[in-house]
């Protein structure tokens with residue numbers, strides 16, 4: 001078992017046959033599930049906790065990623081609900097994250113606090129090129145539309161963004177906005193795991209379209225559950241997962 005899915009809003013229903021496991025880490029305990037995704041054994045981790053109790057700025061990102069690594073996971077697909085500030089990426093679409101802009105403020109961002117010396121992790125390819133390619137191949141083969149590559153803006157939350165912030169994010173190259181992908185992606189890189197993330201566009205950013213509506217957000221997530229399940233299964237079942245042709249395992 002080398003693969004894991006980290007899910008946010010509502011994607012917990014992707015998997016069945018949960019066997020709960022508690023993992024102790026230097027950063028606290030993590031509860032996750034060994035699950036069955038249409039015949040493929042994977043680990044599923046609910047990012048906000050099983051009962052969705054941890055808000056984005058208080059998610060224990062270091063414990064989560066440490067636990068996956070401790071269990072031998074090498075490949076992580078994450079899903080995240082995002083707002084859009086790109087006219088071509090509409091609510092209901094899915095996008096594949098390619099890069100990020102970090103506007104977080106208070107959360108712990110690294111495993112390297114100086115005990116091992118000063119270590120800088122390369123971010124030339126934050127989302128694993130190999131996993132991204134496999135996902136796109138599977139989507140194309142299945143005739144499933146991925147709206148495009150997106151630059152993700154990570155805000156601190158838990159409040160939504162202002163209209164001025166969304167306007168700024170758009171001007172500096174942001175496509176979609178969320179509250180959780182940083183430091184998840186960077187911590188994966190520090191631990192040498194391949195990490196890719198799929199954004200489910202649930203709403204327009206503030207001032208960019210309609211106001212965020214919880215009902216619409218849940219409807220967009222619901223619509224994409226089956227689509228994402230099919231894509232993950234195709235990648236996990238039919239593709240050779242390897243770290244030979246990416247740089248993730250030697251990034252830190």
Ligand SMILES: [Zn+2]
Nearest residue numbers: 128194246248
């Ligand atoms: Zn990789």
